[in-house]
Amino acid sequence: MLMPSLIRAFLSLLHPRMLALMIWPLALALALWIALAALFWGRAVAGVDAMLGGTPVVEWMFAVAPLAVIAAHLGWILLLLLFVPLVLVTATLIIGAFAMPMMVNHVAGRDYPRLARRQGGGVVGSAWSAFVALLWFCALVAVSLPLWLVPLLWPVLPALLLGYLNYRMFAYDALAEHASPDELGRILREDRAPLFALGVVVALAGHVPVLGFFAPLYGGLAFIHYGLARLDGFRTAPIEGVARRVEE
Numbered sequence: 001m002l003m004p005s006l007i008r009a010f011l012s013l014l015h016p017r018m019l020a021l022m023i024w025p026l027a028l029a030l031a032l033w034i035a036l037a038a039l040f041w042g043r044a045v046a047g048v049d050a051m052l053g054g055t056p057v058v059e060w061m062f063a064v065a066p067l068a069v070i071a072a073h074l075g076w077i078l079l080l081l082l083f084v085p086l087v088l089v090t091a092t093l094i095i096g097a098f099a100m101p102m103m104v105n106h107v108a109g110r111d112y113p114r115l116a117r118r119q120g121g122g123v124v125g126s127a128w129s130a131f132v133a134l135l136w137f138c139a140l141v142a143v144s145l146p147l148w149l150v151p152l153l154w155p156v157l158p159a160l161l162l163g164y165l166n167y168r169m170f171a172y173d174a175l176a177e178h179a180s181p182d183e184l185g186r187i188l189r190e191d192r193a194p195l196f197a198l199g200v201v202v203a204l205a206g207h208v209p210v211l212g213f214f215a216p217l218y219g220g221l222a223f224i225h226y227g228l229a230r231l232d233g234f235r236t237a238p239i240e241g242v243a244r245r246v247e248e
Helices: 002-013 016-052 056-063 065-072 074-111 123-149 156-176 181-190 192-205 211-236 240-247
Strands: none
Touching: 002 016, 002 074, 002 192, 002 211, 016 074, 016 123, 016 211, 074 123, 074 156, 074 211, 123 156, 156 181, 156 192, 156 211, 181 192, 181 211, 192 211
16 A cells, blocks of 8 residues: 555645645744754754764774764764754654644545544644654654764664654544544554555655655655555455355
């Protein structure tokens, strides 16, 4: 179901209403981080240098001549590398908090008009899911930050971390309006692996030229398509006992 969800999300993304929906979350996130950088850049650089200074990886970099220059400006480099992901993460949080209901209504009305709304989730559940997701994301980023300096791990870790955030931010809201409480819990429990994989693919899409600009919106649409298609298939699947009696 991953590939059909990604394709359908791309087609939904081309709708003018969805394209317009991306402008204000990204603009707000960009303005927020530019303002924070202007106010706290020096302190942030000093904090990163203090946190990483003396670690084995940094000491090894200082010992290797070509890497010594990078190690000397590590705070600047890491913060520059983090700037774009932070903007995208913030845009993801804004979309998850404010834009997902409009996106769900758009996708459901066009692609799943007969899918009944059983309202198994709500604002409290959505807020709690977002809070836990952000808390774990920040903790994982803080713990894994020294590993970002390892050449083989630096491209992988951001994709995994952003994939986890996408999964936790979007999966609940994609289903909350249409799934019953039992359906919501079952799908989130049974589909953890494909939902996480979908989150990683969306995170990787953020590195694709042009599409990366719309990655948070594209991610939300991909999870909506996956969740509603999964829910539709779950409801229309024959009951096992009934199917067996029919075959007999």
